[in-house]
Amino acid sequence: MTSPSGRPDVLRRPEDSRVTAIELFFDVVYVLAVTQLTELLLHRLHPAGAAGAAVLLLAVWWAWVDTAWITNWFDPDQPRVRVLLIALMGISLVMSSAVPEAYGDRGLWFAVAYVALAVGRTVFVASALTPRSSLHRNFQRVLVWRTSSAPLWLAGGFASGPLRLGLWVAAVVVDTSAAACDFYVPGWGRSRPTEWVIHGSHLAERARLFVIIALGESILVAGTDFGALRHGWAPLAALVSAFLGSVALWWIYFDRSAEAARSVIVAAEEPGRLGRSAYTYLHIPMVAGIIVTAVGDDLTLHEPTGTADVAVISTVLGGPALFLAGFLLFKRAILGIRSRVLLVAVGVLVALGPLGPLLSPLALSAVATAVVATAVVRSALLAARRTTRDTGTGNETGTGTGRPAP
Incomplete structure (x- = not known):
């Protein structure tokens, strides 16, 4: 490989975008x-x-x-x-x-x-x-x-x-x-x-792997905490809620949007600009949301019953809300799509804050998980409906068209 940008013995080949x-x-x-x-x-x-x-x-x-x-x-x-x-x-x-x-x-x-x-x-x-x-x-x-x-x-x-x-x-x-x-x-x-002529596929894959790292760490922490506690129905329910919450966050990111976003940055005329905005900046609130959610899971596992305090309310509700807000910005930046379903989910999580003291940590965790899971199911159903409609009219189903999504 020869390139005006660097020495041939250290640069990637133009066709090489694999993660090593x-x-x-x-x-x-x-x-x-x-x-x-x-x-x-x-x-x-x-x-x-x-x-x-x-x-x-x-x-x-x-x-x-x-x-x-x-x-x-x-x-x-x-x-x-x-x-x-x-x-x-x-x-x-x-x-x-x-x-x-x-x-x-x-x-x-x-x-x-x-x-x-x-x-x-x-x-x-x-x-x-x-x-x-x-x-x-x-x-x-x-x-x-x-x-x-x-x-x-x-x-x-x-x-x-x-x-x-x-x-x-x-x-x-x-x-x-x-x-x-x-x-x-x-x-x-x-x-x-x-x-910034970059391999968009490589940068997208690297960001996806970091999201996996953060989600995997949250599951690891929940499992380790549960193993150290005296087993009972309340800690078990808290573990199930934490696990399902992590699955829901994974589903939102990886079900369709991650691959669609990769396709967009690969085809973009200015991949460096999308790499800076969508993958360098807008992944920060998503990673932060996963970490905050993991803290909320830890607090819930150790004290699943009783009354939720400010720390529990802030982390159990704030973590998923922060992740969803970051994902909304990411989806808007790279796909040109506004998801009303996820926006409503963020609003519901925020609105639940004042009601937090009326619930136990376990109940609050279950409600937060239910809100995110409902958004996952609703988004999947709407996506399937759009796919069926586009197929029926002879249009190719695409992502990143800039058309607002429900």
Whole structure:
């Protein structure tokens, strides 16, 4: 392969969009990261704690998704790229292990690991690209942004208490706004998404795998918690509700939309733009929703009876609502579809909040699961009806036409 963008021994071939074994191996570390984030939020169920968990979630997400973009351009089976991924995997392991104590004794560990990931990865990429290529200039801009946030991360690691959180909030704002600002650097201009020629199929598959990681972690946590409890009908019912809730979230994402979205980004004239909006930004609320839901499942399993408190209500209802809201935005961005069914489901979950104190955690969990499951069934029936109608009229059934869906 020859390309003006980089050296032929490290770039993917234009026709190669597969997810490689080393990429799947790399993702193993992020199973731990999601588990640690769930544990952190579980023990910090107050506004400042939730804000702190959100900051770490964004840091973990950028550590993962930036690497997913790198392996979209660079061939993970090439020795140098493989060594890079193994090194990033080891650093990610340190970062993930530090999450539960990131606002305690391990703050500097987390900050150093994150900065090493962000800066080291970008330096490698910039050095592997030919200086005259647009992609090389793109990663020079990325490096400026990542090194700009690095002092804030490191200063936060040395600080403590509210100061650490404040510095890390500022750092994650820089990192999160970078792509939205097209990595603008005075004198160097912007990196246009039209220049980001990506393998849309690869990026879509990588995002789908991360959703599987998050859902799998939530099931793992629920099963582990149930195994440690004294068995009874209430914990068993809570486990069933948690499991069915995870299945419902999986169904919403994977039944039709995930594959339809992959087809759209593959055929898109500007896949880089869709990759930035739909897969880089709009997956964040979905992953956050899964983590919050897992926390709600944990609380329900340990105290299924009694009265639901604010923490239970916020997580049991807020987690699925956050996931559905993120999925609605994702579906709108890439498929041009507005789902009234899912929008109603979000509204119902929010409306149930004031009624939460009247229910037990188990009852509230069952109601939340029923709302999401009803949305799944209703959406499937409407999709089947549309398919039958389109087939009967001789039209090909397609997704991403921009036609509003019920």
